[in-house]
Amino acid sequence: MKLLIKNGRLIDPAGAVDRVMDILIENGKFKEIAPAIKKISGCPTIDAKELIVAPGFVDMHTHLREPGQENKESIESGSKAAVHGGFTSVACMANTEPVNDNRSVTEYIIARARQVGLVNIFPVAAVSRGQLGENLVEMADLVEGGAVAFSDDGRCVMKADLIRKALEYTKMLGVPIIEHPEDHSISAEGQVNEGFISYKYGLRGMLKAAEEVIVARDLILQERIQSRLHLTHISTAGSVELIRNARKTKTPVSADATPHHLLLNEELIQSYNPVYKVKPPLRTEADRLELIRGLQDGTIDCIASDHAPHTRDDKDKEFEFAPFGVIGMETSFAVVFDRLVRTKLLTINRLVELFSTNPARVLGLKDRGRVKPGYPADLTILNLKKRFKIEEKDFRSKANNCPFLGWEGHGVVEHTIVAGNVVYSRGGK
Amino acid sequence: MKEKTFRQDHLLGIEQLSVGDIETILETAEAFIEVSSRDVKKVPALKGKTVVNLFFENSTRTRSSFEIAAKRLSADLINFNSSLSSLKKGETLKDTVLTLEAMNPHIIVIRHPASGSPHYLTTFARSSIINAGDGFHEHPTQALLDALTIQQRLKTLRGLKIAIVGDILHSRVARSNILLHQKMGNEIALIGPPSLVPREFEKMGATVYYDIRRGVKGADVVMMLRVQEERGAKNYFPSIREYRNRFAINREIFALAKKSAILMHPGPINRDVEIETSMADGEHSVILQQVTNGIAVRMAVLYLLKGEIHEALN
Secondary structure (H helix, E strand, C coil): CEEEEEEEEEEEHHHCEEEEEEEEEECCEEEEEECCCCCCCCCCEEECCCCEEEECEEEEEECCCCCCCCCCCCHHHHHHHHHHCCEEEEEECCCCCCCCCCHHHHHHHHHHHHHHCCCEEEEEECCEHHHCCCCECCHHHHHHHCCCEECCCCCCCCCHHHHHHHHHHHHHCCCCEEECCCCHHHHCCCCEECCHHHHHHCCCEECHHHHHHHHHHHHHHHHHHCCCEEECCCCCHHHHHHHHHHHHCCCCCEEEECHHHHHCCHHHHHHCCHHHCCCCCCCCHHHHHHHHHHHHCCCCCEECCCECCCCHHHHCCCHHHCCCCECCCCCHHHHHHHHHHCCCCCCHHHHHHHHHHHHHHHCCCCCCCCCCCCCECCEEEEEEEEEEECCHHHCCCCCCCCCCCCCEEEEEEEEEEECCEEEEECCCC | CCCCCCCCCCECCCCCCCHHHHHHHHHHHHHHHHHHHCCCCCCCCCCCCEEEEEECCCCCHHHHHHHHHHHHCCCEEEEEECCHHHHHHCCCHHHHHHHHHCCCCCEEEEEECCCCHHHHHCCCCCCEEEEEEECCCECHHHHHHHHHHHHHHHCCCCCCEEEEECCCCCCHHHHHHHHHHHHCCCEEEEECCCCCCCHHHHHHCEEEECCHHHHHCCCCEEEECCCCHHHHHCCCCCCHHHHHHHHCECHHHHCCCCCCCEEECCCCCCECCCECHHHHCCCCECHHHHHHHHHHHHHHHHHHHHCCCCHHHC
């Protein structure tokens, strides 16, 4: 099985490549990358003239809801949504039912992903049993079973001692702890960012400090432990500054931000539309702009969607009673390219780092996020000129809780290729 | 009665009203006060119209006030009471409202513990929606009846200093009053402990005071808010005793206000907690007048949203 991709502009930051290159794929792996590869008779060929060819995109923060909440999303529908959004690899969080806190759940997810066979799925296991914040999961066993990271995600580890032990123990496993930084005693029953808007509209607030005290706590612990710590969906200017300073003292840390925190602010909640109800909450415009600076200066390494599907009924409620979360895999690239790259806030090369090179590195996916002979042939091929309009009818996800519905712009995924198979083509399958 | 100039489909909050809308409501309410003083307290302005009282929180005064207002306008009224627990477990709010709407009501009056619920209703309901209190957000008819009371007593709604004392953070009455008096260009003093009166409220055109004496000084109106015991449990303040010592109104503190000042409370009052009991019944207190005015204001709102102009009012 061969596949030839001709005339595309290959942007591969890990290999320091940005030029028109032909790429030959054989048996699911990259075979040859060269300025001109002759057409091979009988070999399927994609003409990528005028298109960008990037190492496959990696979404390091998603919720695929299987096992347990298949009415919201499944590994199958989530896989379809992922490849539609240009992702060749996704990491899925542990808050399934049952919680992914033991090897059998991790292995089940991997087996289901293989059956569906569209996208590489890398399970993130819980830090604590049942995500209860008390006792560590069997971390080594889970890593052997295929878990690539540990996170209690929405139930942030409240006990500083437990996160200390988790960071220490994972040093021997070489996998990251992904922290959703939120001090639940401060955020409590909060619904939105705490400040003038929450006060005016009578919604319980979540102080920025709820995030920042955990960011600070973890960075102080990590300064000594020197393990692998990733802070996910950073949302405040204060968090960006804490991470920036930690890097100066060579504290090992990485971070991601979501498209919704990069492109939306708290003003939207004045409509009381639960589609804008997320955790962490949409923050102020000043926070949003500082997140963009964090992407520009390297403080933030990755863009991750925190794809959190809910049923229509779940979200069709009073604001306070609706669950947190938005979907994002199918819109992440389009909105970020249109609003941050076309506006020249970021380069397309930086976007590829944020969507592929860096998340692959953070998750320790050693042969991904790079286009190199012998590596699995995962590619995302982009058309930066094609116009898009985000419409619910195009979603492959089961859910529609997307804050970008109706947005228009430029930049679409043309093809998604996983292990040499074209798993998505615009207008095709 | 003059031509209706009220162009709103709903009453969601003071935020959506213009100064003209507020004045129209108050003028209309003045006209309805006369109706309530008649022996036969009934006009046919809402005859054949159905009003649903949809209350998801315990409420005696607001619910009865809307009920009496609707009945004095000859509307048919049904009360639908539901507890919060059934709301969380059972039928969704949307299904409840769609079911009620299948019976073709004209107006739904909603009281709900979640802020923004009346706004949510307007995204799918056909009836006119009146917000009778949503979470910590707004309680527009309360602010309007307060305004009517102030106007009656002080003969104006402008150039005043309005002091609001208590749990501003969790008070929909405070928010609606702040919005109303900001629109009227009045000076607003918000008084309470910092945990219940965040400084950010100053962006709404108010001044925050932690010292009740300074806040009340020179006020035309002193509005006390009910303090909830549960706020103490959540450490917004250490104890009711300490709260009372710092923020209750008594004769000595009230004397710092203008001589003509009035004392208001949206009720229900906690005697000897936020308000010294003799003050509640004293000559400056307009607490019962507020309740009386509630009927006229709610008649005005119901009438302006769905009523027919009728000669009985002239």
